[in-house]
Amino acid sequence: MTAVSPALAATREAFGPTLIRLAKEGLPIVVVDADLGASTTARKFRDEYPDRFFSVGIAEQNMIGISCGLAAAGKVAFCSTFGVFLPGRCFDQIRVSVAQTGLNVKMVASHGGISVGEDGISAQSIEDLAIICSLPGVWVIVPADVEEARQAIETAARTPGPFYIRTGRPKIPVIYDDTYRFQLGKAHLLRPGSDVTVIALGIMVHRALDAATALEQEGIDCRVLNMATLRPLDEEAIVAAARETGAIVTAEEHLIHSGMAAMVSQVVGSKCPVPMGAVGMRDQYAESGRWEELLEKYHLTAEEIVRQVKEVMARKQGARSDGRSG
Amino acid sequence: MVTTDTIDELTATAKRIRRSIITMLTEAGGGHPGGSLSAVEILCALYFDVLQHDPKRPDWPDRDRFILSKGHAVPVLYATLAEAGYLPVEELMTLRKLGSRLQGHSKINTVPGIEMSAGSLGQGLSYGIGQLLAGRLDGRDFRVYCLLGDGECQEGQTWESFMCAPFHQLDRLVAIIDRNGVQNDWFVNETMEIDPLDAKLAAFGWHVISVDGHDLRQLLDALEEAKGVTGRPTAIIAKTVKGKGVSFMENNPAWHGKAPSAEQMEQALAEIGE
Numbered sequence A: 001m002t003a004v005s006p007a008l009a010a011t012r013e014a015f016g017p018t019l020i021r022l023a024k025e026g027l028p029i030v031v032v033d034a035d036l037g038a039s040t041t042a043r044k045f046r047d048e049y050p051d052r053f054f055s056v057g058i059a060e061q062n063m064i065g066i067s068c069g070l071a072a073a074g075k076v077a078f079c080s081t082f083g084v085f086l087p088g089r090c091f092d093q094i095r096v097s098v099a100q101t102g103l104n105v106k107m108v109a110s111h112g113g114i115s116v117g118e119d120g121i122s123a124q125s126i127e128d129l130a131i132i133c134s135l136p137g138v139w140v141i142v143p144a145d146v147e148e149a150r151q152a153i154e155t156a157a158r159t160p161g162p163f164y165i166r167t168g169r170p171k172i173p174v175i176y177d178d179t180y181r182f183q184l185g186k187a188h189l190l191r192p193g194s195d196v197t198v199i200a201l202g203i204m205v206h207r208a209l210d211a212a213t214a215l216e217q218e219g220i221d222c223r224v225l226n227m228a229t230l231r232p233l234d235e236e237a238i239v240a241a242a243r244e245t246g247a248i249v250t251a252e253e254h255l256i257h258s259g260m261a262a263m264v265s266q267v268v269g270s271k272c273p274v275p276m277g278a279v280g281m282r283d284q285y286a287e288s289g290r291w292e293e294l295l296e297k298y299h300l301t302a303e304e305i306v307r308q309v310k311e312v313m314a315r316k317q318g319a320r321s322d323g324r325s326g
Numbered sequence B: 001m002v003t004t005d006t007i008d009e010l011t012a013t014a015k016r017i018r019r020s021i022i023t024m025l026t027e028a029g030g031g032h033p034g035g036s037l038s039a040v041e042i043l044c045a046l047y048f049d050v051l052q053h054d055p056k057r058p059d060w061p062d063r064d065r066f067i068l069s070k071g072h073a074v075p076v077l078y079a080t081l082a083e084a085g086y087l088p089v090e091e092l093m094t095l096r097k098l099g100s101r102l103q104g105h106s107k108i109n110t111v112p113g114i115e116m117s118a119g120s121l122g123q124g125l126s127y128g129i130g131q132l133l134a135g136r137l138d139g140r141d142f143r144v145y146c147l148l149g150d151g152e153c154q155e156g157q158t159w160e161s162f163m164c165a166p167f168h169q170l171d172r173l174v175a176i177i178d179r180n181g182v183q184n185d186w187f188v189n190e191t192m193e194i195d196p197l198d199a200k201l202a203a204f205g206w207h208v209i210s211v212d213g214h215d216l217r218q219l220l221d222a223l224e225e226a227k228g229v230t231g232r233p234t235a236i237i238a239k240t241v242k243g244k245g246v247s248f249m250e251n252n253p254a255w256h257g258k259a260p261s262a263e264q265m266e267q268a269l270a271e272i273g274e
Ligand SMILES: Cc1ncc(C[n+]2csc(CCOP(=O)(O)OP(=O)(O)O)c2C)c(N)n1
Pocket: A034, A035, A036, A058, A085, A089, B034, B035, B036, B038, B070, B072, B073, B119, B120, B121, B122, B148, B149, B150, B151, B152, B153, B178, B180, B182, B183, B184, B185, B242
């Protein structure tokens, strides 16, 4: 179930085809798009259901309002554009009309993170999770591969209320096969371990698995959790990881000061403090470049996870020996 | 009066800019050819005849400002700036590469001559209004030229700024709309029509001029006319062809945001000519 297969796919590829499948099964799916349907893959839905696909043009704020109206009238309203515009361009509309109403609006933001690549920083979304997670009452999901993306989209469609799902542009390793069962609100234990836990998100999950394999060679038993549901956080899994492994490293394609690192720290700090490290973007924007080059340059790599794991383990051991001598 | 010599020179410059756009995008392996090629004559007219500017002093406070609101078309701006002497032509080949100054969408304080960051559509005209309000406070008489896409006119903020500029009687402002009829996914009129754009802008208080955006003489005449307008801003609706100059790109939504292959580059360069 968790064997890493060599297949590659982008998480965004799940979007259009999954909606078509769900519409065929009878769900009242409608799609509102803001002129990026080819990139998000929403346009595939238009090809099958032209009368249930609405393009508002380049007008993201209007997209949210129209989705709300459709949702209130009983539709399962999906809307989508890039992660930099959704939620960035329409935050107030989401806040008042989606979060504060609890309407059945499913926001699917593609091109998350810096792996957007050459388009540069206006298109690289490293703040979207902070913005959307600031809102009460919105489920936030970042799938780790295309299979999880399919299941997350289906779960969102079948679960009433607001959702935000972040997908990605590049083709990345497929981690899960169809025997996997995505569970909303639950971190998925991809690899057991007792020395340290890496909590990863999205594109960083397969890198966390690579890091764990490398660490195994050095005798370090690394737990890997896929925190696919970022809001609300699976606090139970985090506290168990802190208690059972005594050290945590988070890994995300987002700013750490406002991303998963901050959110996990808040849980760990208040419930079970242990040494922590964070892999992610550090208080800066990236630049144009090929996506693999960018992940390398900005240290979103398995090597960086390994480095930080060793650092937190040293701190953990330091704390223990301090405890013994004191 | 625009002389025939001027037009001949600009026509030759436009060809070089088109060639640069094609080669730099091919080398980059990505980017936006369609909306870059449609705006070539507009930038040519501005940079080589209309703008008061000095490539040696990109921060001269009295320079006219050109603001590219449709930031994805930055290849046409880089190519024009190179042609004008703001950066070496060879540097165009670094577009979109790691470590390059030539970012995939325009970014302020990277290449000299880039006035503002862009990439999230709908924001450039507001910035231009701000520049002019400051200029008025400081008693400076520079002018601001802002290029918008027609798809971009679907953004709400565009209409907020369309409303604001006439209110402030910003007669040193010229908004040029690259009316190529195509946006990202499809044709503008089948996505979310913006016409009658001329009547809408006129109703908002703009002086509106419609031109063929590939006819340099018409563009220069319109830009000259704008200089004489007082008490309100001017909008030039430039009817263009997306992908202009390359047959397989022309008016084809598929060429909004992808780079030509090496073979396609050869064909494109042959069509554009020397
Ligand atoms: C706010 C925002 N939404 C979406 C996009 C993605 N996008 C980039 S270019 C483009 C189409 C632009 O069409 P148009 O303004 O007509 O430009 P042109 O055809 O001249 O290239 C879109 C939707 C964006 N850059 N900004």
